[in-house]
Amino acid sequence: MNGRGRLLPIAAAIGFVGIFLFWILYYGRTPETPQSIFEAAGPVARMQLNLFWWIFWAATIVFIVVELAFVYALFHFRRRSGDPLPAQTHGNMPLEIGWTIAPAIILAIIAVPTVSVLWKVLTLPNEGVRLEVEAVAHQWWWEFNYPSLGIKTANEMHIPAGTVAVIKLESKDVIHSFWIPKLGGKLDMIPGQHNVMWLQGDEPGVYYGQCAEFCGEGHALMRFRAIVDTKEDFDKWTALQKQPAGAPTTGAAAAGRDIFMGKGACAGCHTVRGTDARGPVGPDLTHIGSRLTIAAGIMDNTHDNLAKWIADPEGLKPGNLMGTVITKGKFSSDELNGLASYLGSLK
Amino acid sequence: MATAAIARHPAAFWDRVWMWLTTVDHKRIGALYGVTAFLFFLLGGTEALFMRLQLMRPEQNMVPPETFNQLFSMHGTTMIFLAIMPLSAAFFNLIIPLQIGARDVAFPRLNAFSYWTFLAGGIMLNTSWFLGGALNAGWFAYSPLTGLTFNPGHGVDFWAISLILLGIASTAAGLNFVVTIVNMRAPGMTLTRMPVFVWMTLVVSFLIVTAFPVITVALIELAFDRAFGFNFFSVTAGSNPILWQHLFWVFGHPEVYILILPAMGIVSEILPTFARKPLFGYMFIVFSGISIGVMGWMVWAHHMFTVGMGPVANTMFTLTTITIAVPTGVKIFNWIGTLWGGSIEYKTAMLFAVGFIAMFIIGGLSGLMHAVSPSDAQQQDTYFIVAHIHYVLFGGSILGIFAGIYYWFPKATGRLLGEGLGKIHFWLTFVGFNVTFMPMHFVGLNGMPRRQSTYAADMGWNLWNMVETIGAFILLASLLVFLYNFFRSGRKGEQAGADPWDARTLEWAIPSPPPEHNFDTIPQVHGRDAFWEQKHPHAAPVPAGGANGQLHPAEHQGGGHEPIHMPNPSYWPLLVSVGLGIAGYGLIYITHRAPGAFSLNWGGLAAIVVGVTFAAISTFGWYKQPAAGPEH
Numbered sequence: 001m002n003g004r005g006r007l008l009p010i011a012a013a014i015g016f017v018g019i020f021l022f023w024i025l026y027y028g029r030t031p032e033t034p035q036s037i038f039e040a041a042g043p044v045a046r047m048q049l050n051l052f053w054w055i056f057w058a059a060t061i062v063f064i065v066v067e068l069a070f071v072y073a074l075f076h077f078r079r080r081s082g083d084p085l086p087a088q089t090h091g092n093m094p095l096e097i098g099w100t101i102a103p104a105i106i107l108a109i110i111a112v113p114t115v116s117v118l119w120k121v122l123t124l125p126n127e128g129v130r131l132e133v134e135a136v137a138h139q140w141w142w143e144f145n146y147p148s149l150g151i152k153t154a155n156e157m158h159i160p161a162g163t164v165a166v167i168k169l170e171s172k173d174v175i176h177s178f179w180i181p182k183l184g185g186k187l188d189m190i191p192g193q194h195n196v197m198w199l200q201g202d203e204p205g206v207y208y209g210q211c212a213e214f215c216g217e218g219h220a221l222m223r224f225r226a227i228v229d230t231k232e233d234f235d236k237w238t239a240l241q242k243q244p245a246g247a248p249t250t251g252a253a254a255a256g257r258d259i260f261m262g263k264g265a266c267a268g269c270h271t272v273r274g275t276d277a278r279g280p281v282g283p284d285l286t287h288i289g290s291r292l293t294i295a296a297g298i299m300d301n302t303h304d305n306l307a308k309w310i311a312d313p314e315g316l317k318p319g320n321l322m323g324t325v326i327t328k329g330k331f332s333s334d335e336l337n338g339l340a341s342y343l344g345s346l347k
Numbered sequence: 348m349a350t351a352a353i354a355r356h357p358a359a360f361w362d363r364v365w366m367w368l369t370t371v372d373h374k375r376i377g378a379l380y381g382v383t384a385f386l387f388f389l390l391g392g393t394e395a396l397f398m399r400l401q402l403m404r405p406e407q408n409m410v411p412p413e414t415f416n417q418l419f420s421m422h423g424t425t426m427i428f429l430a431i432m433p434l435s436a437a438f439f440n441l442i443i444p445l446q447i448g449a450r451d452v453a454f455p456r457l458n459a460f461s462y463w464t465f466l467a468g469g470i471m472l473n474t475s476w477f478l479g480g481a482l483n484a485g486w487f488a489y490s491p492l493t494g495l496t497f498n499p500g501h502g503v504d505f506w507a508i509s510l511i512l513l514g515i516a517s518t519a520a521g522l523n524f525v526v527t528i529v530n531m532r533a534p535g536m537t538l539t540r541m542p543v544f545v546w547m548t549l550v551v552s553f554l555i556v557t558a559f560p561v562i563t564v565a566l567i568e569l570a571f572d573r574a575f576g577f578n579f580f581s582v583t584a585g586s587n588p589i590l591w592q593h594l595f596w597v598f599g600h601p602e603v604y605i606l607i608l609p610a611m612g613i614v615s616e617i618l619p620t621f622a623r624k625p626l627f628g629y630m631f632i633v634f635s636g637i638s639i640g641v642m643g644w645m646v647w648a649h650h651m652f653t654v655g656m657g658p659v660a661n662t663m664f665t666l667t668t669i670t671i672a673v674p675t676g677v678k679i680f681n682w683i684g685t686l687w688g689g690s691i692e693y694k695t696a697m698l699f700a701v702g703f704i705a706m707f708i709i710g711g712l713s714g715l716m717h718a719v720s721p722s723d724a725q726q727q728d729t730y731f732i733v734a735h736i737h738y739v740l741f742g743g744s745i746l747g748i749f750a751g752i753y754y755w756f757p758k759a760t761g762r763l764l765g766e767g768l769g770k771i772h773f774w775l776t777f778v779g780f781n782v783t784f785m786p787m788h789f790v791g792l793n794g795m796p797r798r799q800s801t802y803a804a805d806m807g808w809n810l811w812n813m814v815e816t817i818g819a820f821i822l823l824a825s826l827l828v829f830l831y832n833f834f835r836s837g838r839k840g841e842q843a844g845a846d847p848w849d850a851r852t853l854e855w856a857i858p859s860p861p862p863e864h865n866f867d868t869i870p871q872v873h874g875r876d877a878f879w880e881q882k883h884p885h886a887a888p889v890p891a892g893g894a895n896g897q898l899h900p901a902e903h904q905g906g907g908h909e910p911i912h913m914p915n916p917s918y919w920p921l922l923v924s925v926g927l928g929i930a931g932y933g934l935i936y937i938t939h940r941a942p943g944a945f946s947l948n949w950g951g952l953a954a955i956v957v958g959v960t961f962a963a964i965s966t967f968g969w970y971k972q973p974a975a976g977p978e979h
Contacts, residue, residue, distance in 0.1 A: 020709075020785075023785065024785075024789075027786075027789055028789045028792060029789075029792070029793075030793050030807050032807070033793050033794065034794070035795070036792070036793040036794055036807070037793070038792070048722045048725050049722075051719060051721055051722045052716075052719075052725065055715070055716050055719045055722060056716065059712040059713075059715055059716055063708065063712055066680075066683070070683050070704060070705065071705070073686040073687050074686065074701055077622070077686055077687065077690065078691050078692075078693065079690045079691055079692045083690040084690075085623060086622070086624050086688055086690050087624075087688060088624060088625055089627065089688065090625050090626075090628075091627050091628040091629065091630075091684070092684070095684070096631045096677070096680075096681070099676070099677065100631070100673060103672060103673050103676040103677075104670075104673050107669045107670065107673065110669065110719065111665070111666060111669060114665060114669075114719045114720070114721065115665070115666075117722075118661055118665065118720055119658050121721050122657065122658040122721075139497075169655075173496075174489075174492040174497055175489055175491070175492070179796075184724070185653070185722070185723075185727075186653050186724055186727060187653055188653050188654045188655060190588060190589065190654065190655070191491060191588065192582045192585070192587060192588070193587065195654075195655035210794075211796070212653075212727070213489075213653075213728055214416075214484075214485050214492070214728075214798040215492065216416075216483075216492055216497060217413050217416065218412065219412075219416075219799065219800070220796075220799035220800045220801050220802065221801075223803075298803070318411060318412050319412065319413065
């Protein structure tokens with residue numbers, strides 16, 4: 001059209017698209033954060049990330065082309081005084097057929113790597129060393145069993161680097177979802193259904209995991225750690241986990257053990273192998289002192305945090321079962337100190 | 348001045364109340380839907396603001412987890428069932444009869460019944476806040492979290508029963524609009540001459556009529572599980588809780604299109620008006636709307652990619668889901684084609700319409716990213732999904748609805764909404780929307796799960812959560828501007844006249860606000876954009892749209908010479924809804940229950956008997972009352 005500059009529409013279109021692209025590309029990706037999907041530390045996460053980039057760039061190119069055309073049209077065809085009535089065009093058959101077919105072709109191209117990765121992720125690899133792990137979800141903590149090793153632990157999953165971990169997922173109550181972003185996408189843990197997923201960690205490290213399916217009041221506080229060990233560290237850890245709990249070595253810890261087994265009634269719910277504590281309800285505490293975190297990944301495993309948790313579980317994780325048994329003020333600060341010392345000593 | 352008149356004549360006030368309670372006029376019912384739904388929209392927004400305050404910083408305890416869970420459960424339910432759907436219904440009511448040249452909908456009293464039952468359901472759902480706590484299991488209410496074992500309170504019962512009521516309301520409305528659109532078009536308005544908004548309403552009405560029975564079945568099963576100890580979803584009795592997810596999403600995905608297609612229809616009306624060009628590729632837009640409606644039934648399990656359905660099912664649903672991007676893309680390309688070569692005037696309605704397109708493109712593309720199920724395993728249940736649904740439902744549906752409000756407000760009230768305030772409203776909304784929801788993509792991809800009442804400080808999510816909360820308050824500011832504009836313009840706005848936008852469809856051919864009977868004579872339609880054609884008889888001919896351009900037999904008959912029959916006002920629909928509401932409360936409290944121990948609650952049973960009897964008598968009164976008034 002005469003008299004219509006193209007500079008403004010082009011500038012506006014590039015500006016609009018540019019702001020979004022800059023924003024997304026500059027801030028969207030923080031691989032150094034603990035649950036970022038952008039730092040894949042294993043083959044499953046890597047396949048998913050590569051596929052993500054593939055579809056991301058396909059979508060971004062479509063975004064650029066369509067929004068550029070759109071914003072250009074918005075500015076270029078804005079009304080000026082004295083504009084005549086525009087031509088009353090109703091369509092253009094070849095054009096319309098073309099932009100029906102073009103996306104279909106793009107989508108068909110996207111579908112190929114998608115289906116390929118889909119089958120690789122959802123079928124267990126035939127090769128390589130395997131380790132079987134049972135992950136059992138409870139409101140709101142995690143139980144990890146290693147049937148082939150005879151180990152039972154909680155809230156921290158150790159796996160050796162370079163080994164395929166075949167993880168059987170179960171739930172004891174509602175639906176949860178097992179997710180360690182840096183190792184792979186999530187799979188739901190459904191009561192009465194046995195889902196199996198596989199993961200592998202390439203390098204030793206501590207990876208954050210979290211329940212991803214809404215599971216009730218404590219959902220946000222249902223976290224865990226996946227620890228990928230070197231082969232040697234994993235063997236050491238395995239050997240340690242097979243041991244029964246050690247006897248307390250300090251006076252405070254011994255006093256704590258007596259409360260644990262007696263007045264505190266902790267043993268009714270928790271198991272400490274090698275002692276009289278055989279409660280099947282809560283997390284196995286045989287080697288809690290060797291864990292990085294407590295209360296399903298919500299606090300570092302320190303003496304003070306243990307005492308704080310035992311003093312007021314309801315305050316720290318509302319709705320949890322322990323809070324119905326232990327109410328604030330049940331234990332004196334000496335007793336809390338003893339209990340924390342005892343648990344801390346269970347290396 | 349209306350308010351002053353009311354103050355002087357108290358009797359007139361009660362007359363007006365009575366008039367609104369008994370109205371069967373589609374325009375008044377549309378207004379009732381619009382105002383009620385907007386109040387629910389504000390309520391749902393308030394719930395969202397509390398969530399944003401809690402998540403503004405990590406590890407806050409401003410909102411306790413249980414309350415937070417109720418907030419997000421009710422936010423989703425409210426926005427979907429009590430805000431966006433009824434806001435769309437407001438447009439159906441206000442506009443459809445006018446656009447097809449009819450004097451009312453097919454069943455005016457059923458229409459009133461739909462509104463009152465919707466209101467009963469909405470009130471019932473929200474009274475749960477004061478009666479022991481609202482739904483706390485998410486708007487998707489996954490079993491077994493909704494079972495008595497994990498959820499002993501009545502929040503889930505309130506949700507289930509009120510959703511059944513809302514389903515009754517929606518189904519009745521859907522049937523009403525199917526019949527209205529199929530049967531009551533003005534002579535000459537063949538299917539391919541219908542405005543696109545009418546087409547999208549027809550598709551949505553079919554979706555409502557077919558999708559709501561599915562959720563109703565699921566809700567009844569859930570209610571029976573909870574009230575009488577049935578075992579539809581009881582894992583301990585051997586049921587598979589995934590059954591619920593299938594039933595829910597078989598409904599839930601068509602529901603997504605129930606929410607977005609009306610906005611697409613609105614935008615398809617607004618673009619041609621302000622670009623002064625016919626809609627580009629009408630047939631492609633209509634057929635892509637229909638195919639979205641049909642394909643919407645084949646994609647439900649993409650909400651369930653991580654439940655372990657296995658690679659075959661995941662492949663199937665991945666492929667069907669990415670296919671649905673084709674008709675969606677076709678719509679966007681044709682909208683751009685409509686603008687191309689036009690003479691675009693940026694009234695506020697048009698700003699919202701183009702804002703819709705710009706944002707819907709982003710939401711559509713992130714939706715495509717979810718369709719790719721292997722990488723979706725990293726996105727499912729994270730804030731990336733929250734971002735996506737808000738780009739589709741806020742950037743899409745809500746911006747489209749605001750576009751429709753600015754566009755049709757003058758038709759409904761006779762006054763224009765203020766343009767200056769409107770533009771402030773638009774820009775605040777546009778900026779606030781992106782500031783709120785764009786960062787959710789970032790935190791989602793960096794591992795933040797959704798539905799979390801709190802989060803740890805060392806996760807790298809702090810900055811963008813703060814930004815999102817700031818964005819939410821920008822949105823609050825934009826709404827305040829809108830409300831001020833709405834009330835100010837309603838009283839003092841510029842007179843609109845019949846056709847303030849130089850528009851193209853029949854509703855602009857009659858005065859604003861339209862007379863009670865809409866059309867003095869039923870118009871004769873000769874092509875698409877019927878009113879534009881009347882105004883520009885010498886312009887290039889509009890394609891007739893009929894087979895071979897021949898006249899439909901009905902066209903020869905002409906219309907409007909018969910006497911005008913207007914329906915009688917009726918209080919019976921309201922009374923039926925009241926009866927259903929009473930019975931609904933009875934159903935919620937029908938038993939005293941604990942897992943494994945159920946006993947009848949006589950109070951609940953009494954309420955059911957009273958409510959059903961009341962509804963039955965009222966239905967009989969409805970049946971006996973003559974439908975139409977005397978001839979005018």
